Amino acid sequence: MNVQMAGRVQRSFSRSFRTYHDCACQQARIADRLVHDLRNSGAPQQFTSALEFGCGTGHLTERLRQSFGFGRLTINDLSPEADETAAAFGADFLCGDAETVAWPYQSALIASASMIQWLPDPAAFLRRAANALVPGGWLAVSGFGPEQYRELVQIGSAAKAPGLCRPEDLASAVDGALEVVAVGETRRQMHFSSPRKVLEHLRNTGVNGRAQSVWTKSRFLAFTNEYVRQFGGEAGVPLTYHPIWIIARKPG
Secondary structure, three states, X not given: OOXXXXXXXXXXXXXXXXXXXXXXXXXXXXXXXXXXXXXXXXXXOEEOOEEEEOOOOOHHHHHHHHHOEEOOEEXXXXXXXXXXXHHXXXXXXXXXXXXXXXOOOOEXXXXXXXXXXXXXXXXXXXXXXXXXXXXXXXXEEEEEXXXXXXXXXXXXXXXXXXXXXXXXXXXXHOEOOEEEEEXXXXXXXXXXXXXXXXXXXXXXXXXXXXXXXXXXXXXHHHHHHHHHHHHOEOOEEEEEEOEEEEEEEOOO
């Protein structure tokens, strides 16, 4: 992520830090599924060390703490406010861009939920993660697929993240370095009473960090009318989530 983009994304998530946890219900469900699959894939109950990227307000951190023991847990986020998450869960905090910050030397678990889509090259991140695992270490990562926010994309919004990819892309990124234990994807729709409520949801969850244009009255009206025209129904207007994930283990 270039410096300018990282700055915009960081400011957006920092602004939404107080609203994110309660509004990010889909991200919470994704964290649940990631830990469920990790546990059911044969991961050990205790890890000597673990590194979580994009911890945010702690949806995944909390579930990892509930399901596993850790000799040492380090959590990372682009937003400095996430040091509160580290303090709440007894973890070390590593602030900075996951692509450029110095990672701790080798971990028994590397995990991340709903973060890698913000990276322009998720595959490069996964390859680096594979190299950073100890022999026998585990990888548990989720992102979002190409149908994420498809309604917004169809009407020309720039809200989507740059690194959307398919679950098979995650698997191919670590092919030869890790044994892929599980991959998955699902599609879920949230419904809102109006396009304005969709925008409020985006703002409260910090995912409008790539937006560079300013809303004018005419642009907002055009956006609202087009959203309702294309997608409106009895349930209001939908917003599609397309989570994807991978569980993998390093031989040894």
